Amino acid sequence: MALPMSADAPTDICAIVRALNAGDMRTCARLITRIERSEPNLVPLLQALYRAGGHIRIVGVTGSPGVGKSTLVSKLVAVWRKRGLRVAVLAVDPSSPYSGGAVLGDRLRMKEHSCDEGVFIRSMASRGQLGGLAKAAGDALTVLDAMHWDVIVIETVGVGQSETDIMRHASVVVLLQTPMGGDDVQAAKAGITEIGDIFVVNKSEHPEADHTVRQLEEMITLALCLHPEKTWRPPVVKTRATHGEGVADLAGHIDGCFAHLAAQPETARLQLRDRARHRVGELLHYMLEQRLRSGVGLLPENLIDSVVARASDPYALAAGLLARMD
Amino acid sequence: MALPMSADAPTDICAIVRALNAGDMRTCARLITRIERSEPNLVPLLQALYRAGGHIRIVGVTGSPGVGKSTLVSKLVAVWRKRGLRVAVLAVDPSSPYSGGAVLGDRLRMKEHSCDEGVFIRSMASRGQLGGLAKAAGDALTVLDAMHWDVIVIETVGVGQSETDIMRHASVVVLLQTPMGGDDVQAAKAGITEIGDIFVVNKSEHPEADHTVRQLEEMITLALCLHPEKTWRPPVVKTRATHGEGVADLAGHIDGCFAHLAAQPETARLQLRDRARHRVGELLHYMLEQRLRSGVGLLPENLIDSVVARASDPYALAAGLLARMD
Numbered sequence: 001m002a003l004p005m006s007a008d009a010p011t012d013i014c015a016i017v018r019a020l021n022a023g024d025m026r027t028c029a030r031l032i033t034r035i036e037r038s039e040p041n042l043v044p045l046l047q048a049l050y051r052a053g054g055h056i057r058i059v060g061v062t063g064s065p066g067v068g069k070s071t072l073v074s075k076l077v078a079v080w081r082k083r084g085l086r087v088a089v090l091a092v093d094p095s096s097p098y099s100g101g102a103v104l105g106d107r108l109r110m111k112e113h114s115c116d117e118g119v120f121i122r123s124m125a126s127r128g129q130l131g132g133l134a135k136a137a138g139d140a141l142t143v144l145d146a147m148h149w150d151v152i153v154i155e156t157v158g159v160g161q162s163e164t165d166i167m168r169h170a171s172v173v174v175l176l177q178t179p180m181g182g183d184d185v186q187a188a189k190a191g192i193t194e195i196g197d198i199f200v201v202n203k204s205e206h207p208e209a210d211h212t213v214r215q216l217e218e219m220i221t222l223a224l225c226l227h228p229e230k231t232w233r234p235p236v237v238k239t240r241a242t243h244g245e246g247v248a249d250l251a252g253h254i255d256g257c258f259a260h261l262a263a264q265p266e267t268a269r270l271q272l273r274d275r276a277r278h279r280v281g282e283l284l285h286y287m288l289e290q291r292l293r294s295g296v297g298l299l300p301e302n303l304i305d306s307v308v309a310r311a312s313d314p315y316a317l318a319a320g321l322l323a324r325m326d
Numbered sequence: 327m328a329l330p331m332s333a334d335a336p337t338d339i340c341a342i343v344r345a346l347n348a349g350d351m352r353t354c355a356r357l358i359t360r361i362e363r364s365e366p367n368l369v370p371l372l373q374a375l376y377r378a379g380g381h382i383r384i385v386g387v388t389g390s391p392g393v394g395k396s397t398l399v400s401k402l403v404a405v406w407r408k409r410g411l412r413v414a415v416l417a418v419d420p421s422s423p424y425s426g427g428a429v430l431g432d433r434l435r436m437k438e439h440s441c442d443e444g445v446f447i448r449s450m451a452s453r454g455q456l457g458g459l460a461k462a463a464g465d466a467l468t469v470l471d472a473m474h475w476d477v478i479v480i481e482t483v484g485v486g487q488s489e490t491d492i493m494r495h496a497s498v499v500v501l502l503q504t505p506m507g508g509d510d511v512q513a514a515k516a517g518i519t520e521i522g523d524i525f526v527v528n529k530s531e532h533p534e535a536d537h538t539v540r541q542l543e544e545m546i547t548l549a550l551c552l553h554p555e556k557t558w559r560p561p562v563v564k565t566r567a568t569h570g571e572g573v574a575d576l577a578g579h580i581d582g583c584f585a586h587l588a589a590q591p592e593t594a595r596l597q598l599r600d601r602a603r604h605r606v607g608e609l610l611h612y613m614l615e616q617r618l619r620s621g622v623g624l625l626p627e628n629l630i631d632s633v634v635a636r637a638s639d640p641y642a643l644a645a646g647l648l649a650r651m652d
Contacts, residue, residue: 043641050639269634276633276640277625281618283644285611291648292607298651299603307602308595313376314602315369318609322617325624325650 008045017048020146023086025120028143032122035139038132046142053145057258060170061155062163062195067176068202072241072250073155077119079251084118085150091123092137092156092166120144134165135286138279141169167195168278171271172257174250176200179208197234198253204238204246213238231267232260334371343374346472349412351446354469358448361465364458372468379471383584386496387481388489388521393502394528395481398567398576402479403445405577410444411476417449418463418482418492446470460491461612464605467495493521494604497597498583500576502526505534523560524579530564530572539564557593558586 008016019027034042063069070091077087124133124140137154144152156166167173175196199220201212216236224230235253239246261268291298298321306312334342345353360368389395396417403413450459450466463480470478482492493499501522525546527538542562550556561579565572587594617624624647632638 043645047639047641050641051636054636272634273627273630276630277618279640280625280630280633280643280647281615283640284614284618284647287644287648288610288614289607291651292603292610299606301599304599304602304606307606308598310377310380313373314605314609315373315376317606318613319369321606321610321651322613324652325647 008041010044013045013048016045017052017146020049020143021052021148023117023147025117028120028147029122031143032124032140035136035143036124038136042139046139049146050142053142056145056149056152057172058141058145058152058154058170059254060167060173061153061176062157062167062173063176063200063202065157067178068241069155069157069176072176072200072202072239072247073153075241075244075247076153076251078244079248080151081116081118086118086148087151087153088120088144088147088149089122089153089155090137090140090144091121092133092154093123093125120147120149132286132289134168135282137166138169138282164195165278165282168275171261172197172254174198174200174254176202177212178203179206179212197232197257198250199234199236200239200246200250201236202239202241204240209238231264232257334367336370339371339374342371343378343472346375346469347378347474349443349473351443354446354473355448357469358450358466361462361469362450364462368465372465375472376468379468382471382475382478383498384467384471384478384480384496385580386493386499387479387502388483388493388499389502389526389528391483393504394567395483395502398502398526398528398565398573399479399481401567401570401573402577404570405574406477407442407444412444412474413477413479414446414470414473414475415448415479415481416463416466416470417447418459418480419449419451446473446475458612458615460494461608463492464495464608490521491604491608494601497587498523498580500524500526500580502528503538504529505532505538523558523583524576525560525562526565526572526576527562528565528567530566535564557590558583 016027016031020031031045061069061073073089073091077089080087122140124137137156141152141154154166154170156163173196175198177200179201199216201209201216203209213236220234220236224233235256237246237250237253239250241247261271299317303312303317307314307317342353342357346357357371387395387399399415399417403415406413448466450463463482467478467480480492480496482489499522501524503526505527525542527535527542529535539562546560546562550559561582563572563576563579565576567573587597625643629638629643633640633643
């Protein structure tokens with residue numbers, strides 16, 4: 001449990017915004033720790049940071065455990081670094097209770113880029129907050145965004161609800177999988193064509209790799225038939241992340257996807273609106289839950305007692321509270 | 327997608343309430359299907375049903391996949407039936423996209439009790455609603471509660487967030503597990519003593535069974551030291567559900583737990599209040615999500631555009647909407 005802390009004073013907020021703007025990684029790391037701890041009163045600071053941001057390319061990378069996400073991201077970072085781009089990586093693991101940059105994984109991942117001032121790598125885990133993790137990831141992205149990285153990668157495990165929510169923060173989503181038999185691809189079909197802008201078949205040395213690529217291509221063709229309004233056809237890229245093979249190709253496709261968005265200002269604007277609306281909803285749910293748990297105000301005891309006595313009902317109370325928002 | 331339907335007319339609502347009151351199982355099954363389909367406009371009916379209910383003992387049964395929950399529940403139902411009690415079972419599976427009573431499992435489970443008018447068994451699955459499943463389970467319990475069963479069992483898989491939410495609908499929670507090595511019990515420790523009122527070690531013929539019982543007893547002792555305000559010590563029961571062994575003993579402990587609650591009216595009242603508050607919150611989140619997705623009203627385009635343009639921010643909008651509730 002975090003101790004209740006007072007909000008940052010306005011002068012502190014200015015100093016923090018300036019420090020982040022100047023690329024101070026320690027300030028950044030410290031802020032993400034405060035976010036992970038669900039420290040209260042961060043809102044004024046996050047508001048200032050949000051308003052200072054919005055210029056960054058955010059790439060999402062997702063896939064099941066063991067498909068090679070962190071290796072691929074590490075190689076992608078290397079490709080971008082060679083081009084002189086400054087890159088931040090936020091790895092979010094909804095299944096892990098550990099975090100705080102103390103994870104062994106972070107240290108291993110950092111190794112390759114540890115002396116590089118142009119790279120920031122950080123993982124966040126659930127710490128039991130579950131539903132709040134997507135919200136916390138959004139807060140952390142707000143911090144990173146204010147630092148003017150050239151690219152931010154947000155990496156997460158799997159295709160559950162919280163992962164999908166986390167991926168909504170990204171403009172371009174890379175969905176990673178390993179070669180597998182036909183039936184498995186079919187089973188996975190439902191979700192993935194909704195999520196991915198680029199598909200990667202990693203471990204391309206596997207005998208089923210080309211088969212998986214063909215199956216993905218067919219699924220994409222089908223999905224585009226069903227959604228003729230979509231103007232982007234997700235490419236399928238083969239990689240062998242451990243050897244760096246195909247990674248430059250993937251980086252090219254990521255550029256291509258951003259270029260496509262830039263050439264479609266109306267689509268890009270809709271995406272930004274959609275993301276803003278989703279983010280407001282996510283924060284509203286979070287704040288509402290905090291209020292309800294605090295037991296202050298919203299639900300007075302006498303109303304609750306009337307529900308317990310069945311003189312009223314939970315539907316009436318919930319609808320009444322919602323109606324007040326109008 | 328459910329077609330939008332008009333709300334039940336007041337006369338229909340009265341007829342449905344009467345039919346349920348008289349124990350009409352087809353009406354009940356049909357209503358649960360409507361709930362599963364997230365049919366709109368069910369609220370007036372559910373309100374009437376909620377106000378007609380509240381007299382039922384709800385027992386929750388939870389545990390990992392494969393521990394033997396459905397077998398145990400089936401045997402428990404048999405014990406209760408011998409005593410002349412009428413029993414409803416609602417099995418909720420957050421991991422399965424299938425449902426509607428068409429699940430093979432339901433038919434297998436029904437077999438033993440298929441000719442019995444005193445038993446109702448039904449499963450519900452996620453159908454992609456995820457966060458909404460606990461809410462839907464609460465709606466289904468509201469329907470069952472209005473039918474005046476003697477006992478309702480709500481059964482769910484695992485110990486994740488949505489399962490925990492589902493278990494909050496029950497007054498007595500039975501946590502089922504299989505015998506396992508010492509370390510596994512330790513790893514599972516964190517959550518389970520918070521959730522269970524009665525612990526069951528199923529497959530009692532297993533050589534590790536007594537070891538697991540002892541470990542659970544130790545964990546319970548520790549948990550009670552940390553929470554001396556708790557007046558109920560969860561018993562640990564050994565069962566061999568496939569052979570019906572220990573099931574009558576378990577039924578006795580369930581009675582004991584209800585008797586304990588009845589003898590502690592203040593604790594019982596706090597539990598009911600807590601549950602009502604939780605239920606209002608759950609419905610509020612659900613209704614809010616519906617409203618936000620409908621795109622009507624709450625978040626006008628011009629406000630969203632100001633967030634996209636970074637002239638405003640999502641925190642300000644969310645806080646503004648929340649403040650309107652006060």
